[in-house]
Amino acid sequence: xxxxxxxxxxxxxxxxxxxxxxxxxxxxxxxxxxxxxxxxxxxxxxxxxxxxxxxxxxxxxxxxxxxxxxxxxxxxxxxxxxxxxxxxxxxxxxxxxxxxxxxxxxxxxxxxxxxxxxxxxxxxxxxxxxxxxxxxxxxxxxxxxxxxxxxxxxxxxxxxxxxxxxxxxxxxxxxxxxxxxxxxxxxxxxxxxxxxxxxxxxxxxxxxxxxxxxxxxxxxxxxxxxxxxxxxxxxxxxxxxxxxxxxxxxxxxxxxxxxxxxxxxxxxxxxxxxxxxxxxxxxxxxxxxxxxxxxxxxxxxxxxxxxxxxxxxxxxxxxxxxxxxxxxxxxxxxxxxxxxxxxxxxxxxxxxxxxxxxxxxxxxxxxxxxxxxxxxxxxxxxxxxxxxxxxxxxxxxxxxxxxxxxxxxxxxxxxxxxxxxxxxxxxxxxxxxxxxxxxxxxxxxxxxxxxxxxxxxxxxxxxxxxxxxxxxxxxxxxxxxxxxxxxxxxxxxxxxxxxxxxxxxxxxxxxxxxxxxxxxxxxxxxxxxxxxxxxxxxxxxxxxxxxxxxxxxxxxxxxxxxxxxxxxxxxxxxxxxxxxxxxxxxxxxxxxxxxxxxxxxxxxxxxxxxxxxxxxxxxxxxxxxxxxxxxxxxxxxxxxxxxxxxxxxxxxxxxxxxxxxxxxxxxxxxxxxxxxxxxxxxxxxxxxxxxxxxxxxxxxxxxxxxxxxxxxxxxxxxxxxxxxxxxxxxxxxxxxxxxxxxxxxxxxxxxxxxxxxxxxxxxxxxxxxxxxxxxxxxxxxxxxxxxxxxxxxxxxxxxxxxxxxxxxxxxxx
Amino acid sequence: xxxxxxxxxxxxxxxxxxxxxxxxxxxxxxxxxxxxxxxxxxxxxxxxxxxxxxxxxxxxxxxxxxxxxxxxxxxxxxxxxxxxxxxxxxxxxxxxxxxxxxxxxxxxxxxx
Numbered sequence: 061x062x063x064x065x066x067x068x069x070x071x072x073x074x075x076x077x078x079x080x081x082x083x084x085x086x087x088x089x090x091x092x093x094x095x096x097x098x099x100x101x102x103x104x105x106x107x108x109x110x111x112x113x114x115x116x117x118x119x120x121x122x123x124x125x126x127x128x129x130x131x132x133x134x135x136x137x138x139x140x141x142x143x144x145x146x147x148x149x150x151x152x153x154x155x156x157x158x159x160x161x162x163x164x165x166x167x168x169x170x171x172x173x174x175x176x177x178x179x180x181x182x183x184x185x186x187x188x189x190x191x192x193x194x195x196x197x198x199x200x201x202x203x204x205x206x207x208x209x210x211x212x213x214x215x216x217x218x219x220x221x222x223x224x225x226x227x228x229x230x231x232x233x234x235x236x237x238x239x240x241x242x243x244x245x246x247x248x249x250x251x252x253x254x255x256x257x258x259x260x261x262x263x264x265x266x267x268x269x270x271x272x273x274x275x276x277x278x279x280x281x282x283x284x285x286x287x288x289x290x291x292x293x294x295x296x297x298x299x300x301x302x303x304x305x306x307x308x309x310x311x312x313x314x315x316x317x318x319x320x321x322x323x324x325x326x327x328x329x330x331x332x333x334x335x336x337x338x339x340x341x342x343x344x345x346x347x348x349x350x351x352x353x354x355x356x357x358x359x360x361x362x363x364x365x366x367x368x369x370x371x372x373x374x375x376x377x378x379x380x381x382x383x384x385x386x387x388x389x390x391x392x393x394x395x396x397x398x399x400x401x402x403x404x405x406x407x408x409x410x411x412x413x414x415x416x417x418x419x420x421x422x423x424x425x426x427x428x429x430x431x432x433x434x435x436x437x438x439x440x441x442x443x444x445x446x447x448x449x450x451x452x453x454x455x456x457x458x459x460x461x462x463x464x465x466x467x468x469x470x471x472x473x474x475x476x477x478x479x480x481x482x483x484x485x486x487x488x489x490x491x492x493x494x495x496x497x498x499x500x501x502x503x504x505x506x507x508x509x510x511x512x513x514x515x516x517x518x519x520x521x522x523x524x525x526x527x528x529x530x531x532x533x534x535x536x537x538x539x540x541x542x543x544x545x546x547x548x549x550x551x552x553x554x555x556x557x558x559x560x561x562x563x564x565x566x567x568x569x570x571x572x573x574x575x576x577x578x579x580x581x582x583x584x585x586x587x588x589x590x591x592x593x594x595x596x597x598x599x600x601x602x603x604x605x606x607x608x609x610x611x612x613x614x615x616x617x618x619x620x621x622x623x624x625x626x627x628x629x630x631x632x633x634x635x636x637x638x639x640x641x642x643x644x645x646x647x648x649x650x651x652x653x654x655x656x657x658x659x660x661x662x663x664x665x666x667x668x669x670x671x672x673x674x675x676x677x678x679x680x681x682x683x684x685x686x687x688x689x690x691x692x693x694x695x696x697x698x699x700x701x702x703x704x705x706x707x708x709x710x711x712x713x714x715x716x717x718x719x720x721x722x723x724x725x726x727x728x729x730x731x732x733x734x735x736x737x738x739x740x741x742x743x744x745x746x747x748x749x750x751x752x753x754x755x756x757x758x759x760x761x762x763x764x765x766x767x768x769x770x771x772x773x774x775x776x777x778x779x780x781x782x783x784x785x786x787x788x789x790x791x792x793x794x795x796x797x798x799x800x801x802x803x804x805x806x807x808x809x810x811x812x813x814x815x816x817x818x819x820x821x822x823x824x825x826x827x828x829x830x831x832x833x834x835x836x837x838x839x840x841x842x843x844x845x846x847x848x849x850x851x852x853x854x855x856x857x858x859x860x861x862x863x864x865x866x867x868x869x870x871x872x873x
Numbered sequence: 874x875x876x877x878x879x880x881x882x883x884x885x886x887x888x889x890x891x892x893x894x895x896x897x898x899x900x901x902x903x904x905x906x907x908x909x910x911x912x913x914x915x916x917x918x919x920x921x922x923x924x925x926x927x928x929x930x931x932x933x934x935x936x937x938x939x940x941x942x943x944x945x946x947x948x949x950x951x952x953x954x955x956x957x958x959x960x961x962x963x964x965x966x967x968x969x970x971x972x973x974x975x976x977x978x979x980x981x982x983x984x985x
Contacts, residue, residue, distance in 0.1 A: 508954050606888065609938065621922075864887065871975065
């Protein structure tokens with residue numbers, strides 16, 4: 061079959077990123093031709109500033125050299141310009157008059173620098189700051205001349221001014237308003253930035269408007285509206301960019317400020333797509349790199365005929381790439397109606413932070429001098445996290461939250477051999493090397509190549525920092541919403557809502573209705589869907605054991621050598637001689653090598669062969685022992701102290717309370733594991749305040765604590781409320797668990813879930829609204845009526861029907 | 874002696890699941906992927922030796938239960954960026970019987 065022809069106009073970052081994404085999903089779909097105005101391969105425009113400043117070389121910022129195009133069978137027509145599009149004939153016309161046919165066309169013409177219509181703008185020595193040729197011209201000017209004026213005190217203008225200063229020029233920046241980078245900074249941060257740039261030797265004229273560029277055969281200065289004249293041998297105009305839409309407009313495509321595209325990055329002509337800075341999407345024109353990556357991914361998805369990705373716009377953040385100056389800005393920092401500011405200011409240290417909140421959600425951040433927490437704030441903004449509980453320390457950053465594993469560490473300060481990811485043993489140097497040699501851009505790519513932050517995730521912030529510092533700041537692409545897994549673009553929440561709204565009752569139905577792009581999902585989405593269906597349709601949904609992780613399929617914990625561990629349930633941590641004898645007998649009979657007491661007050665039998673599992677369970681069952689669910693995303697244990705029955709300090713019978721709670725909740729499947737504890741007095745010997753649901757007895761009743769975690773990131777619980785009777789403890793516990801079961805994402809523990817939705821949200825549903833609490837509790841009990849069957853007993857009873865525990869065949873003995 | 878060894882029937886293996894064939898020298902994981910396609914691979918992940926038979930089967934791949942490596946069932950190759958491969962064994966189905974070519978496997982105990 062003859063391949064379709066894809067023509068790409070524009071060899072910049074947007075166009076090539078789209079082609080790269082396309083090659084990943086559909087490598088053989090098209091014959092690809094790329095037109096590029098500049099005579100090189102494809103380079104990282106974001107890093108032009110460091111090249112100007114002499115901190116990086118051209119080679120270091122090349123993304124794809126000419127060989128890459130040949131290797132991928134792409135025809136690169138560099139240095140030739142497309143001058144027309146004939147949409148009826150499906151051809152593009154270049155400046156030599158040649159016509160190139162297309163089946164699909166991708167326009168990525170980027171943007172042009174704005175040239176102010178000033179007298180003298182065409183004089184030699186007046187340049188813009190947009191491409192390698194501009195950088196070349198500036199570098200050459202620095203060899204022959206000494207004085208420069210930069211018109212424009214925005215991101216680009218300041219980076220240009222800094223580069224020229226580093227190359228020995230005396231530089232004055234002329235800016236129209238009285239705040240530098242006024243689109244990213246509030247007046248205060250703008251002034252601090254100005255002071256620190258002045259200390260480096262830059263001079264400023266602001267607010268000031270340029271009236272004319274002076275000179276006869278070469279520029280010799282500028283004149284301002286107020287009459288002042290500033291000498292200059294070089295004038296850089298950096299007052300903004302304008303989408304390059306001339307070609308699209310001449311081809312009759314609908315344009316406003318940019319080429320208008322829909323959520324699929326399609327123009328008004330369905331054969332023609334457009335991405336990058338030339339594009340206008342939902343009224344928005346972008347001039348930064350992160351949105352362009354989002355667009356490239358969606359556009360490639362449609363070019364590959366997959367047709368399900370949707371671009372909804374991008375949340376953007378900015379960093380200034382001037383060595384030694386740390387500046388970060390994201391979201392709306394101006395505030396407005398209903399906005400609250402949190403401001404931190406330390407003039408001596410040169411640190412300024414401003415956070416803007418709306419309804420306990422972070423909506424804007426300006427950081428100056430200390431930007432380590434930029435990506436954390438950005439994540440809080442993107443996820444819409446309720447920050448009410450963090451509010452007191454929010455402005456001090458993430459390390460202040462108490463993260464013992466990585467507290468206060470700043471990635472740039474670490475040595476190359478410093479271990480970043482403790483789970484997978486990945487050092488900083490390994491990550492940096494993977495980023496530079498494999499040209500990685502995103503967190504997911506770094507995870508795939510190095511395994512860093514792919515296990516427990518607690519080092520994600522550090523890895524993001526390393527990506528940012530290695531790539532120059534702009535590359536931490538943080539997608540605006542996280543899809544469930546690579547098989548789909550739908551989020552966890554969308555998937556759950558759709559399951560309920562559309563009454564989808566099997567995994568296959570969900571995948572078909574929601575247009576999964578893989579035939580039967582992957583190891584990430586199948587367990588999630590299985591859980592969501594189980595939670596939505598109790599008693600009705602038939603569990604798909606092949607969509608469960610091996611531990612839940614085998615009802616035991618797989619160990620590193622392929623054997624299993626078995627933990628029987630001991631209600632509230634109470635056992636007796638008969639049970640202990642049965643455990644001892646089983647350990648002898650099946651030659652179980654290790655017997656250990658667990659952190660949750662149970663006994664663990666380690667090193668059981670898979671084919672022995674049913675027989676081990678049968679023997680344990682005979683003594684009344686059932687599955688402890690220590691292997692599941694499920695209720696694990698309820699840890700207790702001895703309470704008022706024995707302890708001289710005990711105020712209530714915490715052991716009986718723990719047993720009652722465990723009898724109510726055992727067997728329930730949950731988004732992630734759930735651990736509970738009951739302490740008989742505030743001395744808290746059962747460590748209830750680091751559990752998902754912790755109960756602490758006091759003289760007058762019971763305190764209920766939620767959202768604790770003793771794992772990777774220790775988090776103490778928050779007090780949900782205090783109740784008087786054991787019946788209330790049971791009701792609140794069931795309601796809390798059901799809310800968590802119905803609303804948390806799969807594999808999200810109660811601690812991060814609570815941080816995301818906020819304690820106030822949980823209180824509103826579980827404490828303040830009695831009717832809803834009772835309804836939640838009732839739904840929990842209804843679901844439990846189907847789940848409290850001992851899975852061990854079921855399986856042990858079916859030997860030898862349960863053949864999956866035995867080998868299919870033993871040969872050659 | 875024929876080189877094909879009968880190890881069981883297709884329906885003995887759960888759909889999107891696996892069973893183990895034990896030999897004196899190694900374990901072989903026999904997978905039943907989508908469309909009842911049967912694959913036989915050494916039951917040993919190239920990463921840290923995890924039992925692939927216990928992983929989740931999706932598409933033409935299995936994910937190792939220990940550290941989430943993904944292995945192509947047909948080729949026995951790890952999915953990039955992970956690198957490594959695992960032995961595969963020829964399979965044929967005759968009247969619903971799964972037969973493996975175990976020529977290269979040492980079937981006598983003690984012989985190495």
